[in-house]
Amino acid sequence: MAGFSPPVPQQDSNWEIRVAVMLSLLLQVLILFLGHVRKRSSSPPARFAIWSSYLLADWVADLALGLILNNMGNIGGNPSQSHSQRISGVKRGPATASADSSGSSPIIFAFWTPFLLVHLGGQDSLTALSIQDNDFWLRNLTGFFFQLISAGVVFFCSVDGNHVIPATLLIFVVGIIKYGERIYSLYSGSVDGVLAEIIGDPYPGPNYEKFMSLYSSKERAGLPVELVVHRPSRVSRPPAPAPVEHARGSMAPKMDPSVEVKAYKFFCIFRQLCFDVKPSYKERMLTKAYFLSSDMTNSPATAFKVIELELNFMYDMVHTKEPIAHSKAGCILRFVASSCLVSSLLIFFFHSDKGGISRVDVAITYALLLGGMALDAAALAMLLVSTWTLVLLGNSRWLGWLARAGRFLRPQQRRRRLAMVAEKLHVREMFHDFFFVRREPVDGPITREVVFDVLKKTARMETPSTYRGEGVLHKLHMEITGILTAATPAWSKKEAEKKFDLLVGSVKREFVESLLIWHIATDLCRHPYQATARTKAVENMRTVSQTLSEYMLYLLIKQPKILLASAGIGLKQYQDTCAEAKRFFETAAAWEPDHAGARRMLLGLSTAWAPSEVKGSRSKSVLFDGVILAKQLRDLGDDLMWEVVASVWGEMLTYAAGKCKGSTHVQQLSRGGELITIVWFLMAHMGFSDEYKKDEQDEEHVPRLIVHN
Incomplete structure (x- = not known):
């Protein structure tokens, strides 16, 4: 040649x-x-x-x-x-x-x-x-x-x-x-x-031209004609779970599907969310029935596992060759x-x-x-x-045992592995100090249970995506006002209601302000309230509150796009608050307070006047707004206080997750993932969205022409 x-x-x-x-x-x-x-x-x-x-x-x-x-x-x-x-x-x-x-x-x-x-x-x-x-x-x-x-x-x-x-x-x-x-x-x-x-074949809808021609001909003939539109009746609760169909064919196995198979079915439905395309009403009802079922198998751990697997499929779809290779x-x-x-x-x-x-x-x-x-x-x-591969094997009646064997032999993926290596090399603190962030895996059962419980309760509300704390406050209205009245006999019912209105007002401010105020209040609530030891349930609520509080602050400072918050406004309020806190503790430097002492000093400060009346509007600091909120929360007692705080943070998390675009959430998958992305995807499966209700009765819109003799 x-x-x-x-x-x-x-x-x-x-x-x-x-x-x-x-x-x-x-x-x-x-x-x-x-x-x-x-x-x-x-x-x-x-x-x-x-x-x-x-x-x-x-x-x-x-x-x-x-x-x-x-x-x-x-x-x-x-x-x-x-x-x-x-x-x-x-x-x-x-x-x-x-x-x-x-x-x-x-x-x-x-x-x-x-x-x-x-x-x-x-x-x-x-x-x-x-x-x-x-x-x-x-x-x-x-x-x-x-x-x-x-x-x-x-x-x-x-x-x-x-x-x-x-x-x-x-x-x-x-x-x-x-x-x-x-x-x-x-x-x-x-x-x-x-x-x-995923879009599928185009659907032009009923033949309008043919329908109107028929209508005109009957009308010219002098016949009384009536247009009747058939819509599916509104259901008060989700239908019973049914096999989910793949976008291009049925994938329902003849045996009870594994978690991987269920996750893949739901992924085939909700993968379009990463490009802000809504699933159909029927598909949403199927997944909503599964995640809101009272079946004991649908525990928070199982729900989070399904969502995690779905996000894994979504990551592979946009970042790897896995879908092509299989x-x-x-x-x-x-x-x-x-x-x-x-x-x-x-x-x-x-x-x-x-x-x-x-x-x-x-x-x-x-x-x-x-x-x-x-x-x-x-x-x-x-x-x-x-x-x-586990999905492919799990869909087979004869090869299911290979899926179980593969699941057993599959290496466990631990998110803490790199962190452990860094700790062994004595450089973990250097990394954390450099990036000002502590990274933890989302595998705590307490956090899963609290978030899942908040989502299940919120999913049954009329407008679930609009609540960011007021939902739980209104639910506990009677209990809160009752404790406030009983704790201070001098207070009247009217004064207790006024205190309650102040709590509600703290979550109805600008979202960034509310987040910073509740973060400060959550930290101050950690100051010992009473000498008695906390119960395990209260301690769990306290841990969840602290975790979610720090996580939401991290999103505000490091990931403002997820919260749909202007980086400039959020950073300005954060910096002003930090500057005021620094000035306060420099003044108190003679006492050299530790963390507990700093909390005690802030809580002991008189707050008879609102900070805005003294400071004006130029400073965006909300340090003492958080102090005032902490005092109000501590009046509720240790048990109710941490229940309220944990639930409010849960609602804030779901509110922020629902307001962010799907494409922004998917971008986080290549960075190790975020808790808020898991919550967003779980919310989509539970039917959270005001827009979902708009097309609820329009997907089976069937016009009928009735001719009366």
């Missing part, structure tokens, strides 16, 4: 090529094993490692390809040869020219070129760093064509001296498959790809790619003309071949124990 002439050879860079190729392979190994970490950890060091590996991987592979392309005039030849000699091949260097020959590059570099296409195809665990990267799939497709052309130029320039052409062509096939999978995964996770799959076409392509890798290794192993290739180049070639096979084997192992 005759190839075309390469361009005039440039200054060779053999060792640069070797280093770049091996570095490209190393980065692929890192991406494979670090790719799954980002959905389980929000640790900045881990995120930085993934981010840098992802960006460097493409850059290094492109660099290596560019170096080979720039140096291809030296591959297998000698720059002292004339241009005509290289064309005729009269004095072309041997195919096995030594790597150390002056001015020549080994012909084996041409065999390495398609490996760079394999590396550019990426790994199953990470295709898109952010959800926006998927929308650039067309740009990646264009880049693929140019990179394929560049690799093809190198291949055809080395045809005369390349004695492993079959092996090179096989690796080209692998590279095309891998790169094609990546591009299709990007398209599938883009807005266009997801909407093309399709029928994906399995076939994976088999073809693996077969080509094995065949290429055998061809090179039994190739007899390796004597002229340096040991370094032979070792690098084996590293590329064996490394590619090892990456394929590791990716296959991850696929076999993935949640997607």
